Amino acid sequence: MSTDATPAPPHPPVERLTPDDPRLSFDGITGWSPEGDGDGGGLLPLRMPLDRLDTTLSANLARLARTTAGVRFAVRTDASSIELEVENNPGGSPLDVRGDRLLAHRWTGGPGRHRIAFALPAGGARPAEVEVWLPHLSATRIAAVSLRGHLSPPDAVDPPGARWVV
Secondary structure, eight states, X not given: OOOOOOOOOOOOOEEEEOTTOTTSEEESOSEEEOOSSSSSOOBEEESSOHHHHTTOSOHHHHHHHTSOTTOEEEEEEOOSEEEEEEEEEXXXXXXXXXXXXXXXXXXXXXXXXXXEEXXXXXXXXXXEEEEEEOOTTSEEEEEXXXXXXXXXXXXXXXXXXXXXXX
């Protein structure tokens, strides 16, 4: 019987980022709302400042401003996968993950909390620019973004500049 221990294979590094981490470059938001059930549901990206949202004369405008239509974040990483902890309300519209501007994954989840992981193109000569477009018909709260299997730390992506949305 041998007493030589075989070392376990190394676990890939995991970096867990909160949604307000500056290495996640968000577009389409003015801030964050911590409102919710109070038990770690995450942050809701807002398309209208919270102080203005509370003064709208239209309940429908306030509801629509809480949806994540047109909201995306980007990160430059060489990670092999990205994991998202999100809560959709009501759910049903797609979340898109793009790698270097190409659609890599589309996920449509129902209402409630979800932990979802997507493989990323890893092992390239340079880190990829990964974008996550949030569902456009939901109020999607983000609890965490985790990157697995990276060799270099994640980095923010420069904002793309003005874009026309029609």
